Amino acid sequence: MENTSFLHKVKKNKTLLLMLLPAVLFFFIFSYLPIAGIVVAFKSYNFKGGIFGSPWVGLDNFKFFFMSGQAFIVTRNTVLYNLAFIFVNTVLQIAMAIFLSEIKNKYFKKITQSLMFLPYFISWVIVGVISYNIFSFEHGTFNSVLKFFHIAAIDMYSKPLAWIVIIIIFCAWQGLGYGTVLYLAAIMGIDTEIYEAAEIDGANIFERIRYITLPSLVPTITILTLLAVGTIFRGNFDMFYQIIGNNGTLFNATDVIDTFTVRALLQTNEVGMAAAAGLYQSVFCFITIMVVNTAVKKHDEDNALF
Numbered sequence: 001m002e003n004t005s006f007l008h009k010v011k012k013n014k015t016l017l018l019m020l021l022p023a024v025l026f027f028f029i030f031s032y033l034p035i036a037g038i039v040v041a042f043k044s045y046n047f048k049g050g051i052f053g054s055p056w057v058g059l060d061n062f063k064f065f066f067m068s069g070q071a072f073i074v075t076r077n078t079v080l081y082n083l084a085f086i087f088v089n090t091v092l093q094i095a096m097a098i099f100l101s102e103i104k105n106k107y108f109k110k111i112t113q114s115l116m117f118l119p120y121f122i123s124w125v126i127v128g129v130i131s132y133n134i135f136s137f138e139h140g141t142f143n144s145v146l147k148f149f150h151i152a153a154i155d156m157y158s159k160p161l162a163w164i165v166i167i168i169i170f171c172a173w174q175g176l177g178y179g180t181v182l183y184l185a186a187i188m189g190i191d192t193e194i195y196e197a198a199e200i201d202g203a204n205i206f207e208r209i210r211y212i213t214l215p216s217l218v219p220t221i222t223i224l225t226l227l228a229v230g231t232i233f234r235g236n237f238d239m240f241y242q243i244i245g246n247n248g249t250l251f252n253a254t255d256v257i258d259t260f261t262v263r264a265l266l267q268t269n270e271v272g273m274a275a276a277a278g279l280y281q282s283v284f285c286f287i288t289i290m291v292v293n294t295a296v297k298k299h300d301e302d303n304a305l306f
Contacts, residue, residue: 040275054272061276070260075233078256081164082232085171086225092172093179094217098209100180101187113184117177127170128242135166160253167243167254171236179224186220187213222296222303230289233281235259257281 010017036051041061043054065071096116103109134141135156143153156162190213198208235256244254246263261277264270289305297304 037275038279040272041279042276043272045271045275057272061270061272062280064270064273065277065280068264070255073252074255074257074260077254078233078235078258081167081235081256082228084168085175086228086232088168088172089175089179090221090225092176094183094214094221096176096180097183097187098213100184101213102205102209113177113181115177116180119174119176120178122174124174124236124238124242127174127239128245131166131170131243157247158249160250163244163250163254167239170243171239174239182224183217183220186217190216219303222300223305226289226293226296226305229292230285232288233257233284237262 040051040054042056042058043051044057044060045051045054049055100109100112103112132140135143137143137153137155137157140156142156146153156166194212195208198212203211235258237256237258240254240256240259241262244250244259257277257280261274264277265274293305
């Protein structure tokens, strides 16, 4: 009886299931099948033996990562950068979404949205070039402005702490449009009658934002934050590598697990060590998302991911 009911549901929803199939295949092929490659983290990989024929080395690849002296630094940088990205991006995106929702001129709103969304489609390679042209010591725009005002030029590529702020700014600039659209869609879903009732009761624009808009955005904020926390141990390799490159002077302040791993792989050709670093990231990302989701579930079960 249950089997018949299941087949009946499949037949009834076959169109929806066919629409879902490409996404299921994508994640199965690119996310689930590669899980078998985890064994590389415990092997001394060589091309002759392949993934399953290479000799076992146990936890030696993890020892190499932690004994390098950089494991704590790159882990700290990865986590702190992601926390900064989550906080700064969320605040700016919510603020911009509320700002656009309150604007009545539809042409200004559309033009602003388009201009904000444009950076999302710009490659980090291009952003790296833009960054270099701004902060280059000899010909950069920043130093050209300083020279115009008779101020000594500053070699920004020897100032590690300055790049913490620069990277956060570039990340916020690139993701502002995309995040704003998500929050703006959530705001558009709020019942307009609630705003009208509040306005009749004498609530000004700031009171409506504080007592209606922001509380209504809590579920969206929670879900997006949980999704971001799930990758808190993963650095945006493209962003960090294209903006910083191989400038060793900046590594202590800007190196993340992903850039450290790629450089180590290029220098040593140790695939097992790179796999160990990737497994290290995945395990801690999983633990983090489970802990945070459990905390959210205890506070408000409806806002949890699962």
